[in-house]
Amino acid sequence: MAVASENALCSHCLLPTDGTATRRMVHGESHHFCCYGCCLAFQVRHGIGEESEATWLLIRIGVGGFFAMNVMLLSLLLYSGTFEVADQEVQPWIHLLLWLLATPVLVVLGGPFIYDAWLHGRRGRLTSSTLIALGTSAAYGYSVVSLLRGDDQLYFDTATMLLLLFTVGRYLEAVGRARAVRSLAPLLEAEGQWATVLEGGRELRRRAREIAAGTLVRVRPGERVAVDGLVRQGEAHVDEAVITGESRYLDKAPGARVVAGSIVLDGPLLVRADTAGTDTRWARVCRLVRAALAQRSPMHRLADRAASMLVPFVLVLAAATVLFWSDALPLEQALLIGLAVLVVACPCGLGLAAPMADSLGIGRLARHGCLVRGGAVVEALSRVRVVAFDKTGTLTQGRPRLAALETDDVDPSEALALAAGLELQSEHSLARGVIEAAQARGLRPQAAQAVTVVPGRGLRGTVAGREVAAGSARWMAELGWPVPADLAARAGQLDGAGHSLVHLAWGGRVRAVLAFDDTVRADARDVIDALRRARLSVVLLTGDRPAVAERVAAELGIDQWHAELAPEAKLAALEDLRRNRGPVAMVGDGVNDGPVLAAADVGLAVGSATDLARETADLVLPAEGLHILPWILVVARAVRRTMLASLLWVLAYNAAALSLAALGLLQPVLAAALMAGSSLFVVLNSLRLERLADPAPVGAPELRAAQPKMSSAKARYQTSA
Amino acid sequence: MTGLNGLSSYLLIFVAGFAGSFHCVGMCGGFACALGHDPRGRPATVLRHLLYNSGRVTTYLFMGGLAGAAGQMAMDSMTSPLGGSLLTGQRLLTLAAGVLMVVMALQLFGLLQRAHAIGFAGSTLVLSLRSLLRAPGPTAPLAFGVINGFLPCPLVYAFVAQAASTADPLPAVLTMAAFGLGTFPAMLMMGGVGRMLQPIWRQRGVWIAGGFILLIGLITIARGVLPLASHGMGH
Numbered sequence: 001m002a003v004a005s006e007n008a009l010c011s012h013c014l015l016p017t018d019g020t021a022t023r024r025m026v027h028g029e030s031h032h033f034c035c036y037g038c039c040l041a042f043q044v045r046h047g048i049g050e051e052s053e054a055t056w057l058l059i060r061i062g063v064g065g066f067f068a069m070n071v072m073l074l075s076l077l078l079y080s081g082t083f084e085v086a087d088q089e090v091q092p093w094i095h096l097l098l099w100l101l102a103t104p105v106l107v108v109l110g111g112p113f114i115y116d117a118w119l120h121g122r123r124g125r126l127t128s129s130t131l132i133a134l135g136t137s138a139a140y141g142y143s144v145v146s147l148l149r150g151d152d153q154l155y156f157d158t159a160t161m162l163l164l165l166f167t168v169g170r171y172l173e174a175v176g177r178a179r180a181v182r183s184l185a186p187l188l189e190a191e192g193q194w195a196t197v198l199e200g201g202r203e204l205r206r207r208a209r210e211i212a213a214g215t216l217v218r219v220r221p222g223e224r225v226a227v228d229g230l231v232r233q234g235e236a237h238v239d240e241a242v243i244t245g246e247s248r249y250l251d252k253a254p255g256a257r258v259v260a261g262s263i264v265l266d267g268p269l270l271v272r273a274d275t276a277g278t279d280t281r282w283a284r285v286c287r288l289v290r291a292a293l294a295q296r297s298p299m300h301r302l303a304d305r306a307a308s309m310l311v312p313f314v315l316v317l318a319a320a321t322v323l324f325w326s327d328a329l330p331l332e333q334a335l336l337i338g339l340a341v342l343v344v345a346c347p348c349g350l351g352l353a354a355p356m357a358d359s360l361g362i363g364r365l366a367r368h369g370c371l372v373r374g375g376a377v378v379e380a381l382s383r384v385r386v387v388a389f390d391k392t393g394t395l396t397q398g399r400p401r402l403a404a405l406e407t408d409d410v411d412p413s414e415a416l417a418l419a420a421g422l423e424l425q426s427e428h429s430l431a432r433g434v435i436e437a438a439q440a441r442g443l444r445p446q447a448a449q450a451v452t453v454v455p456g457r458g459l460r461g462t463v464a465g466r467e468v469a470a471g472s473a474r475w476m477a478e479l480g481w482p483v484p485a486d487l488a489a490r491a492g493q494l495d496g497a498g499h500s501l502v503h504l505a506w507g508g509r510v511r512a513v514l515a516f517d518d519t520v521r522a523d524a525r526d527v528i529d530a531l532r533r534a535r536l537s538v539v540l541l542t543g544d545r546p547a548v549a550e551r552v553a554a555e556l557g558i559d560q561w562h563a564e565l566a567p568e569a570k571l572a573a574l575e576d577l578r579r580n581r582g583p584v585a586m587v588g589d590g591v592n593d594g595p596v597l598a599a600a601d602v603g604l605a606v607g608s609a610t611d612l613a614r615e616t617a618d619l620v621l622p623a624e625g626l627h628i629l630p631w632i633l634v635v636a637r638a639v640r641r642t643m644l645a646s647l648l649w650v651l652a653y654n655a656a657a658l659s660l661a662a663l664g665l666l667q668p669v670l671a672a673a674l675m676a677g678s679s680l681f682v683v684l685n686s687l688r689l690e691r692l693a694d695p696a697p698v699g700a701p702e703l704r705a706a707q708p709k710m711s712s713a714k715a716r717y718q719t720s721a
Numbered sequence: 722m723t724g725l726n727g728l729s730s731y732l733l734i735f736v737a738g739f740a741g742s743f744h745c746v747g748m749c750g751g752f753a754c755a756l757g758h759d760p761r762g763r764p765a766t767v768l769r770h771l772l773y774n775s776g777r778v779t780t781y782l783f784m785g786g787l788a789g790a791a792g793q794m795a796m797d798s799m800t801s802p803l804g805g806s807l808l809t810g811q812r813l814l815t816l817a818a819g820v821l822m823v824v825m826a827l828q829l830f831g832l833l834q835r836a837h838a839i840g841f842a843g844s845t846l847v848l849s850l851r852s853l854l855r856a857p858g859p860t861a862p863l864a865f866g867v868i869n870g871f872l873p874c875p876l877v878y879a880f881v882a883q884a885a886s887t888a889d890p891l892p893a894v895l896t897m898a899a900f901g902l903g904t905f906p907a908m909l910m911m912g913g914v915g916r917m918l919q920p921i922w923r924q925r926g927v928w929i930a931g932g933f934i935l936l937i938g939l940i941t942i943a944r945g946v947l948p949l950a951s952h953g954m955g956h
Contacts (some may be wrong), residue, residue, distance in 0.1 A: 057854055062864020064775055068868070076786045076890040080793070272769035 008032040009188070009293055011042055042174075061167055064109035070158035075157035093145055095154060102156035106140050109163040119470050126311040128347050133314075136343035139668070142335060150290035154330040155339075162343055163670045168677025173348070176683035177356065183447050184293075184363035186224070189276055190260065190286040195219070195226035198270070205573055208260070208277035216409070219269045224261060227273035228280040229555035231256045236267035243282055243369065268652040288371050295374030299643060300354035307350040312655065313447055314345040321662045323697050329664075336668060340661040344671035350681045353646035356686035368695060369622035370632060377618040380602045381636035385582030387629075388532050388574065391542035391552055394606050394626070395524045400433030400516035403499055408487045408511040413443055415512040418446035419504050421463045422470050426453060433516050434470075458503075476503050476510050483510040491515075498547035518548075520555050528556050530630035537581055541570050541596075551696045570596045587629065588617075602628070631695035644690055646682045653678045731899040734880065738903020740864045757852035769862045776866020778901035781877060782894050784870075787884035789893020792818075796888045811888065815944050818886030822938030825879035826931045876900075886941055 011031035033042065049109060051168070074094060110133065117133040120126070139159035144151045191209040198204075198216040208226040211217065216232070219225050225238070236494035237249040240262040249265060252258055257270055261282035274412055279282065296304070318341040325334035349472050356377035365372055372378060389395050405412050420438035423431035424445050438445055451461030457478065458471010469479055473491070483491070483503070491513040495501055499515040531538050540561035549563035562573050574596060577584050586600030587594075589607065597603030607623035621628065660666045666674075796814055853865040870877075880900045884893035 057858045059864040060866075062776065062853070062867040063860050064865045066779055066863055069779055073779075073782055074893060077894065080790070080890040098734055295864075375900045 001079050009268035009290060021040060024069055029697055032527040037636075042178075050386075060108050061171065064105050064167065065099045065164055067105045068109070068164040071098055071105065073158045074098055074101070075154075091152070092150075095152065097158045098154060099144065099147055102140065102143075102160050105160040105163055106136070106476060109167050110136055110140075111525065113163070113166070122192055125308075125576065127530070128311065128313070130161070130311060131342050131345060131347075132166050135668070137341055138335070142332070146332070155332075158336075158339070158668050159236075161669045163668070165672045165676050166343075173679045173683055174678075176350075176680065176687065179687070184359065184366070186261065187289045187366050188286055188394070190280065190283040192226055193226040193277075195262075195277075195421050208280070208283070211273055211277035212274050213273055213563060215273045216275055217271045219264045221266050221268060224263050225258050225269075225271060227257060227277055228260050228275050229271045229273040230281075231258060232272050237264060237265045238268050239263045241367070241369075243285065261395075285366070285371065288373075289362065289366050292374045293359055293374050295376065297358055297375030297379045299379060299523075299640075299647075300358060300375055302349050303354045303647060307347040309678050310345060310347045310350060314342065314658070315345075317662060317685045318342045322389075325664060333664075337661070337664040338672040340664075340668040341658060341664045343659045343668055344657040344666060344675055349650040349653070349679045350647070352679060352682045353650060353686070354643055354683065357639045357643040357646065357689065360686055360689040361635055364635055364689065364692065366621075368628055368631075369625060370628060371620045373618045377408050377602060377637045378404050378639050380583065381581045381585065381619070381633060382640035384585040384602060384633070386537040386539060386577050386584040388539045388541050388577060388584055388586045388600070389558075390586070390588035390596070391518075391544055391549065393541060394589050395552060395556060396518040396520050396542070399436075399517050399518070400430050400500060402433055402437035402514060403517045404494055405512065406487060406490045406515070408484045408510070410511045412512070412668075413441065416441065416502055416514075417443045417446050418463050418466070418468050418506065419470055419502070419512070419514065421448045422451065422459060422468055424448065425451040425461065426459055428528055430500060430516055433513065434502065455536060458523065463506075468504070470502055473501070473503055476505055477638065479505070481505045481509050487511075487513060496547055498545065498549075498551035500548075517551075520552060521626055525556050526685065527626055527629050528558060531633075532557075534630065534633060536633075537577075539577060541565055541573055541586075543567075543570070567590060567593075567595055571599050574599055587626075604632075628695040630678060635689075635692060638689055638692055642686055644686050649685070650678065653719075730876040731895060732754045733933065734883070734896055734899040735903040735938060737877075737937065738900035739906065751830060763789030768859060773860055773862040773866040773869075774905055776863040778866075778868025778870075778898070778905070780867050781880075781901045782898040784877070784881050785884040785897030786890050788881045789887055789890040790890075792888035792893065793890070795885075810869045812946075814888055815886045815941055816946065819880040819940075819944075821882040822879045822934055824942060825876070825882070826935035826938055876934070879938070883941065897936045 003444050010033050025400075031042065046315075050320035074669050075096065078094060113129045114133040114137065116129040117127065121130060136159045139155040139162070143156050143159065174337040190206065193208040194209060195207055195208055196203050196218045197211060203218065205225040215227070217225075217229070218228050218525060221236070229380045231252050232252050233254060235251070235253045237251055237259060238252050242261060243259050243261040253267065258269065259282065260277075260280035318338045322334045322343050323337035326336050329337075342408065352379045354375070358378060361378050362372050362375065407415055416434070416438050419434050420443065423434040425448060435445065444465045448461045448463045450461055452460040454471070454475065458469060459477035460467070460469035460479070462468070467474065469481065473483070487510060491501055491503070494513070494515040502514040503510050503517070504514060509524060528538050537560070538558050538561055540549060540556075540558050541552050542552075542561070542563055543565050544563060546563040549561045553559070553561040565573060570593070573582055574586065578601070583601040585602040586597050586604060587604045589605065597605060597618075602619065602653070603617040604619045604621060606621045606626055621632075652673075657666070657671065657678075662669055792814055796811060853861050855866070877900075880896060884896040887893045887896060
């Protein structure tokens with residue numbers, strides 16, 4: 001066991017181990033654990049063999065429990081005066097028996113705590129293990145000394161019950177934490193995923209990270225695909241939800257593309273990998289989620305600082321308590337009060353609240369294809385007051401659609417076929433609209449030759465023997481080709497309505513005008529409505545013309561928009577919003593609005609794949625994922641609320657429990673039970689995040705309805721196991 | 722002070738435990754079977770099952786002791802503010818325990834819907850038990866028995882309630898000891914003989930146990946309600 005590097009995640013509960021991790025070899029692999037409880041629970045879960053260490057640990061709890069319960073029973077009978085009736089000579093033998101029974105408990109259950117405390121103590125760190133080890137060893141040592149001196153002040157029962165309670169408490173806590181982040185597991189195991197590889201006619205088991213491009217991989221029903229690639233053989237339904245957020249099952253036949261991370265539901269598939277196992281999209285997502293989990297939010301840092309200060313404070317308080325009471329009370333009673341102070345403080349709960357809530361939130365978002373840079377983003381998102389949208393590709397589909405075709409005495413189909421032929425050579429976004437429109441009408445684009453493209457103007461070339469040009473009105477003016485007055489008037493109207501125009505000319509004059517609009521996404525209106533219901537201001541910021549901005553804003557019910565904004569002007573507008581209204585979330589497509597996304601309090605990119613690492617955005621939504629935006633805000637707020645509730649509880653608990661213990665009003669065993677209960681409360685409270693509703697597939701997600709209710713939470717946990 | 726009088730009460734509990742263990746045979750008996758035979762021969766097998774049952778009964782005793790102490794504490798706290806009215810505290814406690822026993826009895830008869838309390842802790846417990854079943858060596862059965870003892874069981878709860886009503890650790894522990902020893906024969910038998918009993922007999926055992934618990938529960942309630950003269954005082 002050694003102290004691990006920063007940023008490692010606990011193998012069991014997947015929470016950041018934060019430099020205080022312990023490393024252990026389990027089944028020949030090195031694992032990091034954030035605490036002894038997790039180490040325990042991990043081995044229980046993964047121990048399959050008969051001699052697994054897991055079983056051994058449970059035996060430890062059981063056997064330790066057996067002795068501890070016997071100590072407690074004898075002590076109870078001793079206190080109730082059962083043995084006083086019998087000969088006084090029996091009593092010393094009972095005391096000796098207590099010692100005999102308590103010693104194995106200290107070894108079996110106390111050993112790990114003492115070892116843990118020593119490991120950290122060597123590096124000058126004090127943890128909750130320090131408190132437990134110190135408290136129980138002191139109680140045990142004091143009892144042995146008073147036994148040898150012939151006194152009857154024995155606290156073997158206290159020492160053993162403390163250890164039993166703490167061990168069971170930590171075990172339960174670790175199980176709860178693992179359950180909390182279970183949903184994250186498929187997002188973290190990409191490179192370690194086992195796959196069946198075909199090599200020279202033989203099937204071998206390999207980890208994804210050892211698979212090179214071009215390898216043939218066999219995937220059986222129920223297995224996860226470990227590589228990105230094309231199906232070579234077989235047909236099956238697959239579930240890609242983890243990667244794309246797509247909730248439908250997709251049918252894959254030979255030639256179809258499968259992505260790593262998806263689950264094959266029926267029938268086996270033979271897949272040829274086209275990237276190495278470490279370069280799949282899934283592997284990249286995993287690295288991002290890992291990085292996100294390891295990043296600590298400001299609240300998390302604050303809580304950690306408080307937790308690290310709590311332990312020395314408690315040690316001092318315990319010492320002061322003993323000193324204070326030793327004046328008025330016999331020493332053993334003063335020591336008992338000091339012991340209660342030692343074991344009642346709960347730094348674990350303090351350290352647990354923030355990472356649990358963050359991990360649950362990040363995991364929850366990731367499962368719906370929404371990647372977050374870290375807990376700080378979730379925290380910032382929960383404070384957002386304004387949501388600013390970029391237009392193109394965000395609220396609109398970013399794909400021009402032919403809205404009108406005005407001609408001057410020519411056949412519209414002929415015009416479209418000519419235009420499509422020319423635009424085949426162009427990469428402009430409007431070109432795609434022209435080609436799609438032609439295809440939709442069943443027209444074959446005519447072949448074009450000698451095409452020249454003038455950026456920002458248009459293009460010209462020879463189509464079907466005719467000299468054809470397409471582009472802006474300015475381009476036509478520069479070519480010196482006139483626009484008929486009637487056509488110009490109709491074009492002016494379309495322009496005023498916010499359409500993008502393509503002028504098409506041949507034979508020396510403009511003969512057609514194609515009007516495009518960027519269609520608003522089907523889900524945009526619902527999203528805006530939901531945001532407004534959550535009392536957020538919605539603003540449209542676009543570089544487009546006012547006419548376009550006005551049309552889109554009216555269609556979506558956005559009452560504030562700023563048009564014709566150059567990138568610097570967008571930054572200024574953002575700054576303005578932040579000053580007047582509060583934190584701003586900027587939603588863009590992540591392609592050409594990088595600086596703006598980076599400048600916002602939270603930058604959200606819609607549909608820019610999974611390359612968060614290279615993006616300036618803090619959060620990436622899946623391509624068709626705009627509709628989950630309100631849900632994301634719900635999750636962020638719930639995470640923050642849960643975290644605050646947990647922290648408030650832990651602080652109030654520690655303040656109350658420490659005061660009661662210092663005043664001598666709390667039995668040590670009761671104090672230990674309270675302490676274990678406090679951590680469990682944090683775990684259960686955080687688990688409520690699991691019960692948040694999923695985003696509605698389409699339609700309006702109700703912000704308020706999705707929030708869990710405190711009162712009924714407990715009942716629901718019990719039925720869900 | 723005990724819920725019933727002296728030795729006869731423990732005998733009654735022992736018989737109830739014995740009858741009730743046919744209920745155990747259905748549930749925990751499965752575990753006992755799964756613990757199986759030790760390859761090193763009959764003595765080792767017997768040791769294995771003795772350890773398992775000691776672990777189980779130790780847990781019962783422990784719960785009984787705690788219940789007795791808790792009952793004592795509850796009674797003390799109820800009594801002292803009332804200026805020595807020991808009677809009120811004792812009665813309330815006895816009444817509560819009696820009602821709890823009747824409820825458990827009705828559950829055993831299948832007349833009351835059982836609470837589905839297998840939650841977070843329950844699932845953890847089950848997980849733990851499974852991995853212990855196959856472990857070799859003498860310590861695993863002991864640990865298994867200890868954890869097994871905490872499994873939710875209306876029989877155990879009923880007698881823990883009875884133990885609490887005694888409001889004194891010693892009789893509370895003895896109550897659980899009588900019950901635990903009552904379950905011993907059947908559970909030990911399970912280890913060696915396997916599932917010999919027909920389900921119909923197990924069902925009858927459950928009813929008999931329910932009958933006894935109902936009887937003890939009603940007696941306990943009666944002791945809480947009837948005037949002072951009907952039961953001996955002494956604290």
